[in-house]
Amino acid sequence: MSDDERADGSGGESADEGGQNPYLRDPPTEFEPVDSLSESEAREQTALLREAIREHDRRYYVEADPLIADRTYDSLFARLQELEDAFDLTHPDSPTRRVGGEPLEAFETVAHVAPMLSIDQSGEADDVREFDERVRRELDAADGDAADDLQYVCEPKFDGVSMAFVYEDGSLERAVTRGDGREGDDVTRNVRTIGSVPQRLHGEYPDSLAVRGEVYMPKDAFQAYNRERIERGEEPFANPRNATAGTIRQLDPAVVADRPLDVFFFDILDSSDGIDAHHEALERFPDWGLRVNDRVEVVDSIDEAIAYRDALLEERDDLNYEIDGTVIKVDDREAREELGQTARHDRWAFAYKFPARAEVTPIVDVAVQVGRTGRLTPVALLEPVDVGGVTVSRASLHNPEEIAEKNVNVGDTVRVQRAGDVIPYVEEVVEKGTEGHYELPDHCPVCESPVERDGPLAHCTGGLACDAQLRRSVEYYASDDGLDLEGLGEKSVRQLVDAGLVGSIADLYDVEREELTALEGWGETSAENLRSELEAAREPALADFLSALGIPHVGPSTARELAREFGSFEAFRDVAENDPERLEGVDDVGETVARQINEFFASEANAAAIDDLLARVSPQEAETDAGGDDLEGLTFVFTGSLEGVTRAEAAETVEAHGANATSSVSGNTDYLVVGANPGQTKRDDAEANDVPIVDEDEFRELLGEYGIDLE
Template sequence: MTTEEKIKQLSNELEQHNYKYYVLDSPEISDFDFDMKLKELQDLEDKNPEFFDASSPTQRVGGAITKNFETVVHDFPMQSLSNSYSKEELEEWEARVKKMVDGELEYVCELKYDGASISLTYEKGKLIRAVTRGDGVQGDDVTNNIRTIRTVPLNLKGDFPDKFAIRGEIVLPYEGFAKMNAERVEIGEEPYSNPRNTASGSLKMQDSAEVAKRPLDCLLYSLIGRDLNLSSQYEGLEKARNWGFKVPKEAKLTKNIDEVLEFIQYWDIHRHDLPYETDGVVVKVNNLHQQDELGSTAKSPRWAIAYKFKAERESTVLREITYQVGRTGAITPVANLDPVQLAGTIVKRASLHNADQIQKLDIREGDTVFVEKGGEIIPKIIGVDFTHRDPNSEETQYIKQCPECGTDLVRAEGEAHHYCPNDNGCFPQIVGRIQHYISRKAMDIEGLGGETVALLVKAGLIHNYADLYTLKKEDVLPLERMADKSADNLILGIEKSKEIPFERLLFALGIRYVGETVAKKLAKHYKSIQNLMQATTEDLINVDEIGQRIAQSVIDFFASEENRNTIKRLMDFGLQLEISAEKLANQTDILQGNTFVISGVFSKVSRTDLKKLIEDNGGKVSSSISAKTNYLVAGENMGPSKLVKAEKLGTEILSEDEFLEKLNPS
């Protein structure tokens, strides 16, 4: 078997296992065996880049960066649906339909999943483009991000048309959403508000590798195109399922409006058993010829209607408004409620978000309020029952001082929250900042948990994260539930954290708006904390993907004398506050400010190594040629389109040898 045949065989095998695991939910091999096969394929592709295929299973891990999403006009508009909320409205819709078409009517009922709408285009069985709904006429090309979703087939099977589009919804299952929020809370970040917004936001993330980490799912429901050789909506669902798409099995063919209502009544009760958020049922005329006859209005198809479920809502009494302080000093008002059962759980507290929300809804202590819970982790108050308001109630006055330390609160222009500026003297901020520092994605200090941090601060043993490195075993042994072995592990974990690389330490510092990705970019650009501390706002803004808000936050952080003293102490304790000499050995600024596109097959270095050489020497790698591309590094068997575009734009073309010579001009 040739190498090319082996790559194709492994790709087909992995695609089949991926389909059985993610779409059919019936895996045939273990995760370990799957990973081993994937690694074998990756190794073969790395050694044989001439067989590179964008549809390979190895490409699902992402890595492409999209700075600006291209706007694409839909071949067929993505219209919105008319909504109905009652049996009467559905019957009125059916009466209108019957007036416009002849013959018997059937309806397909599909659950209305609450996510982000997407249109996928396939040519010759391969995914070529994924576009968001946008305004219905045009949307954003998010193909790089969609490729990372396991339930989106990159290659189809069966008797698919030569070219077509399929519409669906990108959703985030409850379980995955809860896991993501647990991880955010662990590192001291605010939890996401609900699965729908998180799924939608994921599609516009610039780094597809970050999207690949999110447990997104894709549920498909509508084939679009010409000459599809289909007669009905239900047949289209079956065909799509056979081609490899994940089509929800809950869809049902019904004979009349009574059966439609039975479907709605069943799922209004049982929708909470599903792994995804749903907010209703979509009812469609099944016959595609009748759909064509019915046509559309300017906004909506006449052959379909959405029945919206009533949101999970209850009323209860708001007894008290309290205020929480986060690690960044953000103040969050909380409604303390009379316990009420909502969506299967007892709710005692609900977020009030900020002062504007309280003012907008005129929420007061003692009010009877309406509490709603869709897919949100935290219930929300959506209104007040003014018929039950005490005529002597007083308007809520938002607090002016921090509830923990008494410091006057501040609210910057354009900010939704009030903040406590006493970041180094406010207990929840001190504890939260250290908890973020020790978290798994930051310093990952084993043997030290969030509760222990609070105990250490309360006992006066630590005041900031630099104090961790002064702790001795005899200091921590008296703490509650601290045994001899636990104390050893804690001290060992703190010592071991001195080996954590600079970019993770930079993230651990807890600079506002500096997440994992930004920390990596800053570390790579500035090489050391000393260089970063000396950077001006203008310098920072010139770094790729660093805007005014992040730049100002970094400047403010290092302007604090206490923060500078903490950094100095971390240096003295031997932490990694610069990129290691080993990493720096192969890095220069020779290619600084230049963008490269790599195309073709190379004999002296692999494409992966070529990309690393560019980035290690200050350059940037792009996947497509544009006016901003400085160089095209051209290997053997390069596609003609890139060459033509490069020549048209006047992009300088380098051979492999010319590129390597550029790195070693001597």
């Protein structure tokens, strides 16, 4: 074998012939420094590591019989990556391709080597028997006794993403989504990150091979990943299939590498070697390093196929992957050719579907979501279940008192309902799987701060130092109820926090244009627009600033009352910290709200975050005397930048004269005031609701008619 052959791990005899590969059994995990190796030595070690890692992958994913511990495997993998980087020995087949790569701009559409058709299906046994009768009738018509030896292969019908995997000379050439069955998206770079997809085949494989497989997310990995998302304050995936489909179409392969995808291979689309029967192909797949499902059975009659489906239905909840039925396939490949296809599906296969799970399902885990104000909300993670025609995989448990009252715990089978056809919740326990009920943690799952109980509620005491509260607080600060910052929604806030650019609300004002344009989906225009929005928000109206802070129970209406009462932020903060009883005299503020305002400002983390923010913004003083009720009954919405005044100051002016200033357009809005660079959404909403749109000059003229000066 030449050095080049060893470098890419191709050609020649196995590097382990005679047990020569030291990285297979009891491998070393300490290595000589890279700079002490010659290039020839590095190539030799790289080839041995690649071959060993491929064999470890096969033993782990296909045989489920690993030779080494995970930590040892990680050491070998890290060493291989170190050598490839140091000696520029990268190769498309290398196992290190699993860590991802540079983000893609778009997926290329490519034609399949053979059609990937759909499967005719039904949930009725009579339709399955009709399929069998048709198959036998058509085979007998082609060959008088062809149906006598008919056998079916029965397989689980996986609920994932179907895909074609093309291997040339044993190397993964491309992976393509099913698409329309004739062509699909080339997602090879993403698929290379999946550990159970071999970069090179093993053994005596065909020179050319295209196989069909199903990429999926194991149920335990899905629940764990959803739990992490919920605890980070992110929206969880609805079910494993959605999670898989969303992941495989990510433009950044590094994101795919970070998510727990797996694959089963289940059919040959095209091969340079002839194979007579489908079950023979499945038997050979593991020899090539292709992972197959262990629930496949060959049966001699359609009654046995129906019995197979019924038995698998009973085992469905115990499997670590989602299935929604079974697939019954004619085993003989020559018979398949006789049966052919319709325009949409193969005539030699039929899917016998399971009934949808309805309302009753087990709880597999409980995640704790941390809200903007620190409130802890337990969320039950469920085996996906149909509730009113919608598949749900999570349900609210509301609070610790309700959990105790219903005696709900992980492992229990529960009935799930949807409140107002929107929010799923656990109605009752149908069957106890464990003793006792779930207990909320004593410390925040995100920041480890102590959890405090307040009657039926529980709160994280971490304040704005808690990442979950931080993300939600930044989102709220920029929302319509806050400073109404265009271009700063949930996705962009998550990007900024995850990239380490924003560790507090104050950091928003320090993000540079170059840092924004380096993020996926950000261009020069969007970056500059956000920076302009933030610059315009350095002197917010006091009421908007108070609302934007996210103080519990202080929304826009209460914030306006507080602003009119105290006039300045300094005066309000002094009372909030030192004389909370005085707050109770303000409209919309009672004893409970006054106490929570006091507790918000008493938090050292919150106080530090506010001090940092005040170093960057200067809340404007508010008029403490009402200006009259000239505009009573009118509702205004503002968008874009006004000259001479901020939107918040304009809103304060109309409110001081009896009008309402809201952040979104509805049928109750009387005027949409449009400044420079307005948001298109509000204009569209105004047109849809027949709301008059006025520019700044027209707005000033309107106020002038009432003797109101905007200055």
